[in-house]
Amino acid sequence: MLLHTLNRLARYGMVLAACLCIIGLAGCGPAADVPDDGKLKVAVTFDALKEFTQAVGGDKVDVYTLIPDGTEPHEFQPTTQTIKHLGKSQLFVYSGLGMEPWAPKVVEAAKNTSLHTVNASQGVTPIALTDEEDVKEHGAYDPHIWLSLVNAQIEVSNIAAALAEADPANADYYRNNAANYKKQLQALQDEYARKFASVPRKDFVTGHAAFAYLCRDFGLTQHSVESVFSSGEPSARQLARLADYCRANDVRTIFVEDMVSPKTSETLAREVGARVETIHTIETSEDDESYLDRMRDNLEKIYASSLR
Ligand SMILES: [Zn+2]
The missing domain is CATH 3.40.50.1980 (Nitrogenase molybdenum iron protein domain)
Structure with missing residues (x-):
């Protein structure tokens, strides 16, 4: 009799445990x-x-x-x-x-x-x-x-x-x-948006073509040394065309990113007598600079380059 009761209790216990488990799972959002x-x-x-x-x-x-x-x-x-x-x-x-x-x-x-x-x-x-x-x-x-x-x-x-x-x-x-x-x-x-509304120059030259969306926001155009995915080196013809563009349009700043072959951009800058400025693609961290710091830096430098 005692054994029977214990068995029943054990069975109830298991059922109870199972119920608690289900409740637990249900509550376990x-x-x-x-x-x-x-x-x-x-x-x-x-x-x-x-x-x-x-x-x-x-x-x-x-x-x-x-x-x-x-x-x-x-x-x-x-x-x-x-x-x-x-x-x-x-x-x-x-x-x-x-x-x-x-x-x-x-x-x-x-x-x-x-x-x-x-x-x-x-x-x-x-x-x-x-x-x-x-x-x-x-x-x-x-x-x-x-x-x-x-x-x-x-x-x-x-x-x-x-x-x-x-x-x-x-x-x-x-x-x-x-x-x-x-x-x-x-x-x-x-x-x-206020600052870019009245600038004389609406385009800029950069290494890695990462700024199409930024350009869309402010009515700007990017010309780039490397493609959207910065895969491979640009051809000599591509570079020559870009150099001609820079000379014809009096481009005085070439933007470069640390991650993407800055050497090519630096060579171009030297060739056309432009200076090199760093721009951030925020694909990797840079010291303790926040997203907002780096975006402000990008925008201020592009803005400064668009005044000439
Ligand atoms: Zn990229």
Whole structure:
């Protein structure tokens, strides 16, 4: 009799345990994915996204950049490290439009069922690529959306929504931070929209053709030494044509990025008697300079060059 009762109790116990388990699972929305230290683990692909995620996530997130600093993002190939980090993350943020063609593959390889994923370019109006080779290799669109303060705000909104979904307990915090950050982005946009409205020169010459979206925002045109994906060296003919353009149009500044063969741009600058200025593509981190610092620096230098 006692044994029978114990058996029954044990059975009830198991049923009860199973019930609790189901209740636990049901209650285990995405919020329960947040680790013990209370910080959401977020993996991002490159530096601009790290800046946006940090601005929105504040002290509620731990952000890890998958593409190591010093690696040209357009040439990055994921490693076992990349997959390992996605396995430990709750949210994966990528920029999309061909910037990280490897993204779906690594998400699949990570086999992390609690991983939330966001393509931060959703809702951006993309610029189509014209170079056939680029289209074949990288897809139909120019990926450099984060170099536009207008698109950056769309990316920030997408990231805020993804953070809120992965960590609903802090949804209001993320939305407030996003709203504040977007205000700063828009203020910088407004400031330079006013300045560029009346400049005599509406174009500039740069190394890596990464500024098409920035140009669209301000009615400017970029001429570049290297293509959108900075793949390979420009041909002698291409360079000669660019040098002729610089001379004919009295171009006095050639912009260069640290990551993309600055030597070619420097040679061009010497040849046409222009000076070299650094410009930031924000694909990799630079000391402690924030996204907003670097965008202001870019805009101020392009503005200064457009006054002559
Ligand atoms: Zn680029």
